[in-house]
Structures are given as C-alpha cells and as structure tokens.
Amino acid sequence: MIKLNVIVTLPNNKTLPCGEIVTTAPDPRGIIRGAFRYAAEYLENPLAFPLDPVSLPLISKEFATSRTTGVHAVFEDALPDDWGRKLLIQKAKLGRREQTVPKLLEALGSNGLGALSFASKQNMPDENSSADMVDLEALLNAAFQFDSGLQVTKEDLQLLFRTGSSPGGARPKALVRKKTGSFWIVKFPASNDKLDVVPIEGATLELARLSGLTVPEFEIRNISSQKVLMVKRFDISGHGGRYHMISLQTLLQAEGYYFLDYNDLFNIVRSHSFQPSTDIPALFRQMVFNAAIGNTDDHLQNFCMLHKDPGFCLSPVYDVLPDIYEKREHALSFNLSYLPPDRNILQNIGKQQNIKKPDLIIDEVSQVVSGWRCVFQRYGVPEPDLKKLEWSINRREERLKKI
DSSP states (O other): OEEEEEEEEOTTSOEEEEEEEEEOOOOTTOOOOEEEEEOHHHHHOTTOOOSBTTTBOSSSSEEEEOSTTSSOHHHHTTSOOHHHHHHHHHHHTOOGGGOSHHHHHHHHTTOSSSSEEEEOSSSOOOOOOOEEGGGHHHHHHHHHHHHHTOOOOHHHHHHHHHHSSSSOSSSOEEEEEOTTSOEEEEEOOOTTOSSOHHHHHHHHHHHHHHTTOOOOOEEEEEETTEEEEEEEOSSBOTTSOBOEEEEHHHHTTOOSSOOOBHHHHHHHHHHHBSOHHHHHHHHHHHHHHHHHHTOOOOOGGGOEEEEETTEEEEOOOOSOOOOTTOOOSOSSBBTTBOSOOOHHHHHHHHHHTTOSSHHHHHHHHHHHHTTHHHHHHHTTOOHHHHHHHHHHHHHHHHHTSOO
16 A cells, blocks of 8 residues: 655645545556545645646545546646656666556655645655756766667766656656756757757747747757757746646546547636636637647647636647657547648637637738748758658648638
C-alpha cells in the first residue's frame, strides 16, 4: 500500500495540505486500486477549490477511481511524458514492478508543473528544482547524450535529474531560472529530429501570437552551435506561487485512444470556465489556427485550464507545430472529420458554438498564416525544412479561402 499526501501551492506562494491518495500494490495484471480524500482542514479553508471539478468535487468523501493506475487523472497530469519519465525512473532507481504512477508521483515530489506536490510520510518533497542559465550548455549536451542512449557522466546525470525529470511532453527539456527570478522551460533538439524543430516551434508560437492567440513569453537562444527554445512558465504567479493546472483530457475523462471532437472541448470549457465569453472565442481561434498551420498533434494533453482566483480559465497556447511528421489527420475531429477542414466546416462549428463573427476570425488567422514562410525564415528555419513544410501548409491555406 502507498499513501501520498497531496499539497497545493497557492498563487500567493502559501501551501495547503490538500488530501491523501491511498493505493494498493499492483496485482499480477498490473492493476492498482486507489482512492483520494480531501483533508478536513482543506475543505474548511476559504481558499480551497476542487482539484478536478468533474471527478473530485469539493466535498467530504472518499473518491475511489476506476483507473487502473490507481490515481485520478488530475494527479497524473502533474507527471511528465516519455522523456521526463525515463529520467524520473532512473533518478528514483525504480525497478520494473515499481514503475507505477503512485511511485512516480512520490519521486516527482514538488517538481511537477502546476500547483500539486506529493509526499509520503517517509519522503517529504524536495524543493522545486531548476538550473541556472549558466548550466544551459551542460544541460544541452547531457540531454542530447541521454536522448541518444549514450553514456552520461554522473555530474551531468545529476543535473538532468535536478531539472529535466518534471516538464511534460515527449521531447528533451529542462527547467531553468533566470537571474531575474523568472522560471522557464527550455526545449532542446531531439537526437532523432529530421527537421530543425526548435526554430520551427518558435516560429509557430510567433504565428499563433500574430493570429491573436495568447502565448507564453518565449525566446530562441543559441548555445554553442545549437538552438534551444525557452518558454516562460505560465503556471507560476508573480509572487512565485503556483496556478493549478488540469488537462482537458482529464476534464473530459478520456483514456487511451479516444475519439473526441473540438465540439467536446467547447462544451467542457463552457461548463467550467469562469470567463466563457473570453475562453470560447479563444478556443475557436486556436482551433482555426491548428487547422491552418497543420498542428495535427492537437491531443487533449495539449489543452489545459488554470485555476486563478475566480475559478478555472483556458491556459495560454503551448506545444504547437506544423505537421512535421506528415500525419495529415488531427488528433481531434472537426465535426467528426479528422482530415484538414475546409472553411465551411469551421464556419459550421462557429455557428454551433455561437461564435460572434466566425468568418472574421477565420480570415484573420488565415491572413497571418499565409505569411508563414517569412516568419519561419526570420526564426532561422533552414530552406530545406521550409520546402518540406510548404505543400502541407499551403494546401491547408487554400482550403480556408473564401469560395
């Protein structure tokens, strides 16, 4: 049996004991049974909020989970994907039978994204770890070696353990802190990249910003002969506190290979946002942008909501790229079609969701994306990469033009 205390760090940087996760050991099939209960003192606190308004409402009750990992999805949201999990497993020296979500949360401690920290009575969470900017070159080299499966020195491995085992996503990345005290995620090139992904992602974020979307502050840095993308963390408040994050995958209770539509996203955001009149048009604009640029990796973990003082709201846009893997099909469907939508489909979704002036939003985004080549060149994307992306983006642009 594993017992984990859950602690919430508020935007004012104060911490609240929130509740307890209790799970069984995995059975021979690897299935873990578990439950969560809010602490009585948390429920009595006027600053308390539901960690998951769908599955964990703010009431005194034991919330058992049917998930085979033994924990509710909102807690798993704190964990990194492949890259960070590999580091976390190595850092905690977890054997094959120990590589479970509860054990990973215990190893993560307070180093996840968002407001949640996890601690067993035996192991209290470490302070949040980030590297200094002067460590960037060492981090870049260590990340490349680890990603390539090469031998990494003990010192470099410790640096990766300290900074690279918490950010989400499948690509190499680390957490750093600037001299100003601000916290950033640094994204490195992957060893198997066929395109120069770092400047491509930076240019795509710039296109999103020019299209009227809210994006985090970001910058491209040259480290030795390589480029890295730095993205300012939007889960950290101006006081050094945290904003709680919950993915739309968790809110929609989606597991494994789901078959969900953008309309499902609109419905769940409308149900839980304290500012739907702002968030619904923003989500529509993001959907149009994803269609125009070819962001086929639009899965539900790449959309999340933040908890701020009044309640939940849509986060800034993150993890956006053109169709660099030539998937063509999107992770989410547009009125039940996973293929690149035409203007008519986007117009119909806009009408269904009562978007004011959907045509204007489509035109604004399309006009910006039509100038993608200049923006990508400005960010240093190599000409061969531009040629590989050209057919897909230009074809999508044609589909969004007025007939």
